[in-house]
Amino acid sequence: xxxxxxxxxxxxxxxxxxxxxxxxxxxxxxxxxxxxxxxxxxxxxxxxxxxxxxxxxxxxxxxxxxxxxxxxxxxxxxxxxxxxxxxxxxxxxxxxxxxxxxxxxxxxxxxxxxxxxxxxxxxxxxxxxxxxxxxxxxxxxxxxxxxxxxxxxxxxxxxxxxxxxxxxxxxxxxxxxxxxxxxxxxxxxxxxxxxxxxxxxxxxxxxxxxxxxxxxxxxxxxxxxxxxxxxxxxxxxxxxxxxxxxxxxxxxxxxxxxxxxxxxxxxxxxxxxxxxxxxxxxxxxxxxxxxxxxxxxxxxxxxxxxxxxxxxxxxxxxxxxxxxxxxxxxxxxxxxxxxxxxxxxxxxxxxxxxxxxxxxxxxxxxxxxxxxxxxxxxxxxxxxxxxxx
Amino acid sequence: xxxxxxxxxxxxxxxxxxxxxxxxxxxxxxxxxxxxxxxxxxxxxxxxxxxxxxxxxxxxxxxxxxxxxxxxxxxxxxxxxxxxxxxxxxxxxxxxxxxxxxxxxxxxxxxxxxxxxxxxxxxxxxxxxxxxxxxxxxxxxxxxxxxxxxxxxxxxxxxxxxxxxxxxxxxxxxxxxxxxxxxxxxxxxxxxxxxxxxxx
Numbered sequence: 001x002x003x004x005x006x007x008x009x010x011x012x013x014x015x016x017x018x019x020x021x022x023x024x025x026x027x028x029x030x031x032x033x034x035x036x037x038x039x040x041x042x043x044x045x046x047x048x049x050x051x052x053x054x055x056x057x058x059x060x061x062x063x064x065x066x067x068x069x070x071x072x073x074x075x076x077x078x079x080x081x082x083x084x085x086x087x088x089x090x091x092x093x094x095x096x097x098x099x100x101x102x103x104x105x106x107x108x109x110x111x112x113x114x115x116x117x118x119x120x121x122x123x124x125x126x127x128x129x130x131x132x133x134x135x136x137x138x139x140x141x142x143x144x145x146x147x148x149x150x151x152x153x154x155x156x157x158x159x160x161x162x163x164x165x166x167x168x169x170x171x172x173x174x175x176x177x178x179x180x181x182x183x184x185x186x187x188x189x190x191x192x193x194x195x196x197x198x199x200x201x202x203x204x205x206x207x208x209x210x211x212x213x214x215x216x217x218x219x220x221x222x223x224x225x226x227x228x229x230x231x232x233x234x235x236x237x238x239x240x241x242x243x244x245x246x247x248x249x250x251x252x253x254x255x256x257x258x259x260x261x262x263x264x265x266x267x268x269x270x271x272x273x274x275x276x277x278x279x280x281x282x283x284x285x286x287x288x289x290x291x292x293x294x295x296x297x298x299x300x301x302x303x304x305x306x307x308x309x310x311x312x313x314x315x316x317x318x319x320x321x322x323x324x325x326x327x328x329x330x331x332x333x334x335x336x337x338x339x340x341x342x343x344x345x346x347x348x349x350x351x352x353x354x355x356x357x358x359x360x361x362x363x364x365x366x367x368x369x370x371x372x373x374x375x376x377x378x379x380x381x382x383x384x385x386x387x388x389x
Numbered sequence: 390x391x392x393x394x395x396x397x398x399x400x401x402x403x404x405x406x407x408x409x410x411x412x413x414x415x416x417x418x419x420x421x422x423x424x425x426x427x428x429x430x431x432x433x434x435x436x437x438x439x440x441x442x443x444x445x446x447x448x449x450x451x452x453x454x455x456x457x458x459x460x461x462x463x464x465x466x467x468x469x470x471x472x473x474x475x476x477x478x479x480x481x482x483x484x485x486x487x488x489x490x491x492x493x494x495x496x497x498x499x500x501x502x503x504x505x506x507x508x509x510x511x512x513x514x515x516x517x518x519x520x521x522x523x524x525x526x527x528x529x530x531x532x533x534x535x536x537x538x539x540x541x542x543x544x545x546x547x548x549x550x551x552x553x554x555x556x557x558x559x560x561x562x563x564x565x566x567x568x569x570x571x572x573x574x575x576x577x578x579x580x581x582x583x584x585x586x587x588x589x
Contacts, residue, residue, distance in 0.1 A: 319445075338452055339462045342432055345408070351441050351453045368438055375445040383448060 011090035013080065014046040014071035019111060022145050028106075034131040037120065041145055042111030043067045043103040046087060047095035049151070055381065056151040057093060058142060058178075059083065059102040060159030060166035063234070063290045064282060066110035069102040070095075085365040092370035097381060098155060106141050107133045107289045115285035116217075127285055128214025135162075135297045139169045143177065156180035156377055160362035161329060162290065165297045168337070171314040172299050180380040181314075182373065184321045185362040187333035188307050188340065189298040194328060197237050198291040201230035205284045214285050227284045228275030235274050240325035240358035307340040317347035319376040321369065323361040324354045349376060392422050394564030395580065399472060399498050402556070402584055403427060407469040410494060412456055412486075413476035415440050417449035424449070434460070457481045460489050468494040475524075477501045478534040484546060491552065491587050500582045503559070505539030505575040523562050524579055540575045543583065551588035558582040 022041045029035050044067050049056060059069050061082070070087035072080055086092040087100055104112040107130060115130040122129075146154065157178045159167040164186025171181040187194070208226025210216050216223055239247075248267040255263035303309035318341055322334035331352045341348040353369045355361040361369070392400060396419045403409060405427040411420055414433025417440075423429035434454040435441055444451035454460070457480055471494035477483050478501050490497040502524035503509075509520035519529040527534065538546075540559065547554055559570045559578035570577040 317450075335462065342452070343464055343467060345430055347430075347450050348432075349441075349445055349449070349451050351438070351445075351451075354438075368442070371442055372445055375442060379446060379448045 012088050013084065014088050014095050016075065017044050017046065017068075017071040017073065017081075019044050019067055019073075021111070022103075022148050024141075024144060025148075026144070028137070028141065028144075030131050030137050031134050032132050036106075036113065036131070039106060039113035039141070040111075040117075041103050041106065041113070041141060043101060043145060044069065044071075044081075045102070045149075046070050046100040047098050049099040049149075053151055054153070054155060055098050056146070056149070056154050057098040057100050057377070058146070058154050058157045058170075059087070059093070059100060060138070060142070060157065060163035060170075061102070061105065062159070062161035062163045063294065064231075064278070064287075065163065066108060067102050067104035067112075068110070070100070083363060085363060086370060086373065092373040093158065093377065094374065097378065101145070101149065101151070103142055103145055105133075105138045105290075107286060107293075109283035109286040110281075114283070115214075115289065116283055125217055127217060128288075130285065130289065132292055132296075133289065134293050135165050135169045136173060138166055138293075139173050142166070142170075143174055146177070152177065154178040155381055156182060158182040158184075158373075158377075159186070160184040161186055161359065162294050162297075165294070169297075169299060171316050171318070172310055175313045175315045178316050180319070180377065181316045182319045182321070182376065183334070183337065184373075185323055185326050185329045185334075185359055186320075186337070187329050188300065188337050190295055191333070195295045197233060197328070198295055201233050202288055202291055204229040204233065205288060208284075211284065214288075216284065222279060223284045224276070224279040227279045227282065227287060228272075230284075230287060231278035231282075232271045232275040235271060237328045238359040240327065240356055242325060243356045243358050243360075246356060307336070308343045311340055311344040311346055314341075314344070314346055317380060318349070319373070320348060320350040321362075321372065322350075322352050323358070323369075324352055325356050326359045326361060328359040392418060394560075395474060395500055395582070396422070398558060398560075398564060398582055399474065399500070400426070402498055403429065403470055403472075405429070408467070410434070410463065410468045410471045412460070412471065412473040412490070413479075414444065414449070414451060415474075417444035417447050417451060419472065419474070420444075420449045421447040456486060460486070460493065463489075463493045465492055466495070469496070470494055471497040473497070474500045475502065478504075478537045480536065483536050483538075484550070487546075487552065487585070488550065491585065495586070496555065497585050498582065499543075499585065500580065501538065501543070502534075503540050503575065503578045503581050504537040505541060506579045507576050508579070510576075522579070540578060540581045543581065547583070547585065553586035553589060554583055555586050556582075556584035 019042050024039045027037045068081045069083040070081040089096045104110045107114045115126050119126045157167040157170045164183030167181045167183050205226040208223035210221040211223040251266040253264045253266045253269040255261035299310040300307040320334045322331040338350045409431040411433040420431040432450045436455040471490040512520040559574040562579045
């Protein structure tokens with residue numbers, strides 16, 4: 001069943017959507033001390049903001065994500081937004097109930113100010129000179145966007161992976177501006193192994209001859225091989241052994257063992273395709289920036305390494321979800337978040353969803369996962385309106 | 390909301406504003422009640438996806454965790470009360486779990502079906518088959534209850550471990566007390582509730 005059929009059956013699509021732009025009104029002081037006098041964020045919204053402005057829900061995207069989370073830009077788009085499985089009328093993030101805001105993060109390459117944007121002080125693209133941004137910076141810019149939209153308090157801030165980190169940071173930095181926080185397949189900080197994978201990806205990019213110290217655009221080149229390789233490495237870590245076995249097994253795409261040919265396995269062909277495709281829509285400098293933000297994230301650093309203290313200021317309720325075969329952001333990492341929240345006496349629920357799809361599970365319409373998400377979000381909306389079952 | 394008899398009994402033992410951990414919380418009835426009625430900051434552990442989904446729909450703080458994997462992730466003295474209703478007989482290491490409950494909580498409440506009840510004895514002793522009853526509905530081959538005990542067995546363990554028995558309620562299948570049960574609890578009680586404290 002293609003996604004078009006899937007969208008027609010059961011829950012619906014948000015339909016045709018158009019990105020909007022937010023122009024900053026104040027200079028932004030980043031965590032590393034550098035200042036952006038002005039910046040732009042591109043975002044989309046789905047559903048209607050109610051009169052009390054109490055039903056807004058912020059989506060935070062992951063490493064390679066962007067603002068286009070649901071629906072189509074044009075009728076004949078080949079694919080809907082990246083989280084269309086979960087966002088739409090009647091879906092887990094129900095646009096009949098919520099006003100969903102989805103933003104491309106600062107430093108991204110899909111329209112928000114980032115390495116591809118023109119640096120006003122040089123008149124040339126920032127490229128590698130774009131300042132390092134961290135999760136806290138994103139949260140600050142998302143709060144500025146919320147101000148612009150007149151949203152004082154989000155009903156929920158929701159994200160998977162790196163997006164979940166932003167949701168957690170929201171609960172710490174703006175405790176009065178969200179009522180629920182959902183962190184899916186996320187972590188309170190990356191493990192050494194996880195950082196290691198990011199470093200291999202960065203080295204793949206940096207060692208591409210066309211990388212040119214990040215100034216590839218000046219030579220009208222792109223580090224396609226390095227960026228593609230980085231994506232291939234990442235992609236493998238987002239899947240599980242079993243999942244890859246089910247999807248590809250040892251199927252051969254071309255060549256014949258018996259004839260003594262060089263064979264190409266399906267999985268090789270798939271990964272090569274994914275790597276190539278990625279270079280068409282993603283910027284290498286943004287990839288470096290995003291992976292560094294991932295590595296850097298550790299809210300407990302501000303409280304002498306104590307995550308319980310870091311959560312002390314939070315007031316929202318939490319849902320922490322993880323997936324059984326996710327080894328890049330394992331269930332144990334989510335459990336660490338849960339344990340800290342319990343010790344900090346915060347309201348938290350958690351579930352470990354059975355799935356063979358590894359880290360990528362968070363993007364998929366897995367029944368138990370979407371049911372849990374939908375129920376938790378609905379429950380937090382009901383509670384906030386003072387009603388009860 | 391009316392609570393199931395055993396949960397109503399437990400609810401009475403818990404103070405307002407207490408911090409409660411419910412091991413094997415099922416569909417979260419006890420916690421939902423304590424949250425609504427007593428402003429309790431409660432968490433429930435369960436491993437069953439269907440139960441967890443029901444808990445979420447009630448706004449209960451449910452955490453997916455298998456009791457057999459232990460509860461070492463909870464800090465010492467983190468709770469006022471740790472509750473475990475009818476799960477003692479189904480866990481792999483009841484003694485270890487009881488010790489853990491009293492490490493995490495000031496006190497704990499444990500309930501279990503009394504295998505010493507005369508019906509159980511009669512089924513095994515007279516009829517010669519493994520007991521099947523309202524509280525023990527499974528057959529020998531499909532039962533999750535791998536550590537069944539009598540009230541006498543349980544109290545012997547408490548003695549060995551120096552657990553303080555603060556309160557005991559022994560009841561019939563309707564969760565009611567009766568003079569006959571008080572007289573011969575190990576024979577007449579179908580269910581037992583114990584409120585335990587740490588060794589003095």
